Structures are given as structure tokens and as C-alpha cells.
Amino acid sequence: MARKTLSVAVSIPMACVLFAPWVVPQDEQLACGPSNEKYRLVRHKDKPLPEASPGKAVVYVLRGLATGFGMYRGGVRLGVDGKWVGMTERRSYFYFAADPGLLKLCLDARKTEMFLTVEAGKTYYVMMEVGPVSGVRRLLAISEDEAKKRLPRYHYATAERKP
Amino acid sequence: MRQVCLFLLILLAPQDARVPAQQASGVGMETRTWTKVQYFGGGVGITMNPKRLATWNNRLTISSKTIELKLEDGQCIEIDPARVTAIAYRGRKFSREELAALAVISPAAVLLPFLTPKSTEHYIGIQYQLPSGLPSGLLVRAHKDNHAAILEALRSVTKVTEVPADASVQGQEATTKKPEL
Numbered sequence: 001m002a003r004k005t006l007s008v009a010v011s012i013p014m015a016c017v018l019f020a021p022w023v024v025p026q027d028e029q030l031a032c033g034p035s036n037e038k039y040r041l042v043r044h045k046d047k048p049l050p051e052a053s054p055g056k057a058v059v060y061v062l063r064g065l066a067t068g069f070g071m072y073r074g075g076v077r078l079g080v081d082g083k084w085v086g087m088t089e090r091r092s093y094f095y096f097a098a099d100p101g102l103l104k105l106c107l108d109a110r111k112t113e114m115f116l117t118v119e120a121g122k123t124y125y126v127m128m129e130v131g132p133v134s135g136v137r138r139l140l141a142i143s144e145d146e147a148k149k150r151l152p153r154y155h156y157a158t159a160e161r162k163p
Numbered sequence: 164m165r166q167v168c169l170f171l172l173i174l175l176a177p178q179d180a181r182v183p184a185q186q187a188s189g190v191g192m193e194t195r196t197w198t199k200v201q202y203f204g205g206g207v208g209i210t211m212n213p214k215r216l217a218t219w220n221n222r223l224t225i226s227s228k229t230i231e232l233k234l235e236d237g238q239c240i241e242i243d244p245a246r247v248t249a250i251a252y253r254g255r256k257f258s259r260e261e262l263a264a265l266a267v268i269s270p271a272a273v274l275l276p277f278l279t280p281k282s283t284e285h286y287i288g289i290q291y292q293l294p295s296g297l298p299s300g301l302l303v304r305a306h307k308d309n310h311a312a313i314l315e316a317l318r319s320v321t322k323v324t325e326v327p328a329d330a331s332v333q334g335q336e337a338t339t340k341k342p343e344l
Contacts, residue, residue, distance in 0.1 A: 102205070102290065102300040113286070115205030115302040117293075127213055138203070143210040 032079030032106035039159040041075045041087050047156050048095075056097045057118035062142075062150055063088035063128040076128065077159065079106040087159035088128060093151060094158055105139055114139035194226040195316050199306035202232065203286070206240035207299060223303065225316040230289070232301065240301060242291050247321040248298075249290040252314055256283050285310035289317065 052058040061078055075087045080103050086094040100120045106113050107128070118124055125147035129138050200223045202211070220235040230242040285305045293299050305313050317323075 101298045104300075105204075113302060114203050115288070115300045117205055117207045117297070117299040119207070119297065125210075129213065140211040140213065141204060141209065142213060146210070146213070 032108050033077065033082060033084035037084060038162040039075070039077060039084065039087050040162055041089055041092075042158050042160045043092070044156045044158065047151075049151070050095065052121050052123055053097065055100075055120050057100060057120060057122050057124060058095055058097050059103070059116065059118065059124045059126060060093055060095045060147060060151070061086060061088060061126045061128070062093045062147060062154060064091060064150065064154075075159075077108045079108070080104065084159065087157065089157060091154045092157040093154045094156065107139065112138045114141075116141060194224060195312070196222060196224045197305070197309045197313060198222055199309055200232070200313075201304040202234055203302035203304055205289075205299060205301040206232070206238070207293065209234070209238050209240060212236065219306070221303075223313065225313070225320055227320050230317070230320065232303065242289065242301065244320040244322075246291045246293075247289055247317075247323055248292060249288075250314070250317050250321060250323050251288040251290075252310070253286045253288075254283050254310075255286065283307065287313060287317070 050058060063076070075089050077084050077087045079085065080096070080098070082104075085096045088094065098118050100118055103116045103118060104113065105116055105126065114126070116124060116126065123144070125142050125144060127140055127142045127147075127150075129140065198221070199219045200221045201217070201219055202209075202221055215235060218235050222231075222233040224231045224233070227244065230244055230247070232240045234240075285307065286302065287305055287310065288300060288302050290298065290300045
């Protein structure tokens with residue numbers, strides 16, 4: 001019994017060190033979006049895939065399954081230039097329109113950042129890389145081919161602001 | 164005999180006294196290259212393979228003529244230093260505070276935050292204008308061994324000494340200190 005307790009006491013912290021991308025940032029100065037705005041996720045049955053309207057770019061944000069143990073299922077908000085634009089859960093996507101230029105994308109989970117330069121009339125695909133426990137670890141732009149392989153398997157979800 | 168002596172003298176001269184191999188010709192700073200750099204987006208038309216996301220095998224080259232980031236898969240981002248409008252640096256410290264919460268499960272976990280070192284991630288943002296006039300940018304994560312040198316080289320080639328408040332990279336600090344009042 002004592003041996004079992006000891007092995008649990010040692011193995012759990014060891015596992016945490018080995019699988020710990022979930023270290024927390026000490027600085028909270030990075031504002032992805034207003035911290036007082038709360039959102040809830042709304043799942044949709046339809047799967048809209050709009051193209052960019054004239055003078056605008058459209059950005060699709062995809063989130064796949066978690067890597068590792070896939071324990072993290074929570075919603076993750078995405079901010080662009082200091083404003084929240086959407087929220088994801090596992091195997092979901094959303095999209096937003098943007099003016100041409102440089103976009104600074106930021107996730108509330110771990111305050112991960114990414115730059116994206118968008119041009120008018122074009123479509124961009126951004127993928128969230130998800131960690132095992134704390135959620136999204138980083139963002140990356142993926143190719144249209146890669147995105148089109150994944151999109152049919154994902155559901156469309158939007159963020160609704162809580163009163 | 165004199166030529167032989169001269170040859171031996173050059174051969175035996177200390178490394179520092181020789182001309183650097185990567186010295187660029189012409190006026191300006193030498194060309195410097197770093198390999199431990201992670202790409203965090205911004206390049207026009209650049210897409211990544213999700214399986215090769217966390218690679219550090221990218222090559223950043225800075226000279227007075229160009230700032231070039233060559234990714235592991237061969238994709239390349241080139242920036243004209245004259246078009247750079249802002250540079251920003253942010254060092255993010257990470258601790259393992261959450262591990263302490265595991266003390267509920269295992270008392271031994273209390274020690275982990277003290278045993279595991281804190282880490283700092285060094286992010287460098289470069290904002291510039293494309294030839295079309297479109298604002299663009301490049302975000303990279305530098306290694307602890309090279310972030311200071313990269314910043315110094317960027318300041319040197321771009322002559323960007325102060326980041327305007329409205330042009331600064333969101334949430335990041337300007338590379339230069341404000342003058343003391």
C-alpha cells in the first residue's frame with residue numbers, strides 16, 4: 001500500500017513536468033481583448049464557407065483535436081488587434097472579415113500571439129495548435145489544401161456575448 | 164623567404180585579427196545570421212506545416228541591405244530595412260505556478276515550482292510596409308542566446324530608434340527607452 005502511494009506521489013508530479021506546456025505566463029499585460037467581456041459558444045448545424053467580399057479579406061480559424069491526451073475541451077477566444085472576434089472548441093471553426101494589412105492575432109489561453117498579413121479579396125486559414133491540458137499553445141497559417149481537408153470534419157461555432 | 168614568413172604570420176594570426184568570413188562588402192554593418200529562430204507569422208503567402216510547427220531550424224539574416232528569414236522548408240521572407248516602421252521586443256516570463264496546485268493530489272508537487280527553472284520567451288516583432296504600401300509584419304521568437312544580438316542588429320540596420328505609440332506591436336514594449344524627464 002505504501003509503495004503504491006509513493007509511486008503515485010512521484011509519478012504524478014513527474015508526468016506534470018514531462019507534459020507541462022501549461023506553464024503560465026507571469027505578465028498579463030498582453031491584451032487580446034477586453035477582459036470584462038464574457039462569451040459563450042454557440043454551435044451551428046450549417047457550415048457556411050463564405051468567400052472574401054470586395055475590399056476585404058476573410059480569415060478562417062480552425063481548431064482541431066488536442067494533441068497528447070486531449071484533455072482540454074474548453075472554449076478559447078481569439079482576439080484581433082485588441083478585440084475579440086470569435087471562440088472555438090474542439091473540432092470547430094469560425095471566420096471573420098478583415099481589412100487588408102497586418103493583423104495581430106492573440107489567444108486568451110496562454111496569451112499566444114501571431115501576425116497575419118492579409119490582402120483584399122483573399123482567404124486565409126489559421127490553425128490553433130492545442131496542448132494537452134491548458135489548451136491552445138500557438139497559432140499558424142495553414143494552406144488552403146490543408147484547411148479543406150479538415151473543414152468538412154469540423155462544425156461551425158460562433159461566440160455570443162453574455163449580458 | 165620573406166613571403167614564407169608572411170604566409171606563416173598570417174596563418175598563425177589569432178582568429179579575431181582576421182577579416183570575418185561573413186563581412187558584407189560595401190558600407191554598413193556586416194551580414195549576421197542566426198539559426199535558432201521560431202516563426203510566428205506575418206509573411207505574405209507563407210503557410211506552415213502543422214507537423215513542423217515548433218522548429219527552430221529557421222535562418223534569420225540581417226544586413227544593411229536586407230532582413231531575411233528563411234524557413235526550414237525553403238520559404239523565404241525578405242524585408243527591406245528602409246521599409247521597417249517599428250520594432251518591438253517582449254520577454255515573457257513563465258513560471259510553473261500551476262504545479263503547486265497539484266499539492267492537493269501529491270504533497271511532493273509543492274517542491275516542483277522551486278525545482279523547475281522559470282523560462283523566458285523572447286518575441287521580436289518587426290512592422291514594415293510592403294512595396295504596395297500595405298502594412299505588414301513579422302513575428303519571431305528568438306533564443307535566449309541570440310535575442311539581444313538580433314535586436315541590436317535590427318536597430319542598427321533599420322535606424323528605427325523609437326516606436327511610435329500607435330505603431331507599436333500590441334502589448335509589446337518599445338525597443339528603446341523613453342528619455343528620462
